[in-house]
Amino acid sequence: MRVGKHFVDRDVLLGLDRARAALPAGPRPGLTLLRRFLDCALDKWDGRYDYHSYLALPVLSTALEGIGEITPGRARRHRDRRYLHLLTDLLRFELDVEAGRTDLLPGQRPDRDRLTKRLRLAVRAAQPVLARLSPLTTITATDPVAAAAEVCAAVDATTAERRDLRLSMLPVYVVHDEYLFLRVLQSYETTFALLVVLLRAARDALLRGPPRPPPSTSPPRPGRWPARGCCSPCWPPCSPSRSAPSGRTRRGPAPSSRTATNWWSRSAGHRTGNGWTARPTTLRPRCGSGSWPGS
Template identity: 50%
Template sequence: MSTAELRSWLRSPDVKRFPYGAVVREYHSAGKHFVAPELLELLATVRELLPGLRGPWPHVQALAAFLTTALDKPDKRYDYPTYLALPLLQLPAPDDPVEQAPFARTRCDRLTAQLVSDALAFELAALDGRTTLLPQARPDAVVVRKRFRHGLRVLLPALARMSLDAGLTATEPVDLARQACAAVRGDMSYAERRAVGLSILPVYTMHDEYLFLRVLQGFETTFALIATHLRGAIAALGEGEVERAVHFMGSSETALRESSPLFSMLATMQVESFRTFRDFTEGASAIQSRNYKLLESLCRRPDPDRVESAAYRSVPDVRERVLGDQPTLDEAYRAMCESDVVAEDARKPLADAMDSFARTLLRWRRTHYRLAVRMLGEVPGTGYTEGTPYLRAVRDIPVFHSVRVEDGADHETADDHETTGAP
């Protein structure tokens, strides 16, 4: 059916009328890894026509972004960004004007709320028997309830900042999830609904891959926000505005901390389900996360051996920024201290904020490692990486050199125990 609709569209192409629904249904029914060659050939034809198609730029841009992720496997350029459909999500970018940094929080709150609520909406639809999407290995009601509880912990702070929490009166996680999903859905624009709807192209038909994709997209949103705020903090120090830099660092730490329940959501994945769809994700690995590497390299310049490692060679655009002497917060703070322009007592709030952020990031890395070991064991990763041994090796890399991180990064929170399944 999707090929028939696409052939019909090609007879009179109009970017505003592209049959997204039919194409996405085909991807969902088979999984991206198993899409019929005939459909892939037709989509490649659409892409060839795209430069000559007329229409509103947002529609052209959306179709181009969709084709980028839909055709990544036949193009043999499948990787982490295309697996997550990041071109469709339009995250804050490193070349955005730094003056936009104060507004990135609102932009990323909206996207985080949309992604997490969509993950919960899928669980609700499956629980209610309203969907046949990704039918294999549905989790039981106990697991789904945990997903609602952890997802709401991410969602509710964002909804409060968006002033969408007034009607959230339920006390049971399932009922509260229904209310939260309805609130977010009712607040979304047409363009936002389209982007979220098109950004879920699982490689196979296992239920848990939906959650996996949305959680990783949520983390990418958080990393992009933090990278934007780090750039804002660096610019603020360059202008001698320490309080503004402190604000950006506090917001960064809050964003990372509020995203931590996403790990708990991931921990509810069924191990066998994860290992099944993972077989079809070869070529895509979190080591290819540009947003995380940008975050890391804005904190301080990576050590030479890390710059030359597969981690940075897998994100050549970020590596080029590092080699091009990209400014870092570490350097900006050190320069401020050496200049004596700002008194030591006035510098302390910034040092404290940097310390708090560093401890939260170290805890994030260690939780990531523990969860990866739980799901994979000590086996090679996808995307030609070393998997959990790599995560073990990089989990304690210092975030800053100019600020001493107080002991305590190893202290596990209650959430860490829940995430790793520890007693």
């Protein structure tokens, strides 16, 4: 748009309105973007001018809808490319104004110092994203004007991406700084859209819960895990053949005194300076449940 929305001729607005009304209803390939652009360009004509139409956010969101399933990885890459394209478009506009190659938005041009500061800050904001998308690209120039030119030369864009940039610049007035204002706000909104995708992914991960480990198919090693009826791992393994409480029949040979001292006396003994000492008492079950192992 060569002039702001305030200065568009009425006949032009009427012609755009008629063209929009002639569009076929329903979603059609290639017509969704055109309809959204006309809605943003005619927002003042329709009396529904707002923040979204001013920034042409429906136009910018069309590309994101065409990438298929919006995963965090795809959304992050889309944000980086869109963010970099918005910044480089701003850099090109400022460089063209400095070189006298454009007369777009001629009101209140910035002085040389302010222009240099803008270029320096825009280059600094673009470098981290450029490093992620193109790790081999480095900006070597120290002069802000030369560094801005290097960034613009290093960033590539498809035909569709360049078209979206042109259609999303819809100022309302003819002041130079409105170009900067629009691109900065659009960059913020692009980042906010990525945050929404990441927050939804985090919410879904919390609802699913932590991943469960697959069930083990290997049998337990003999003598390592507790036998039937035991409530905790122990060594030697609890079994009905080890010992039995009074009044029950013992199965198998009785444990040796050394085994009974080293193993069973720990649960029924007391601590001394030299270690554990057996206390003359009846052997009790190892398990904390009160039931005899294997019973």
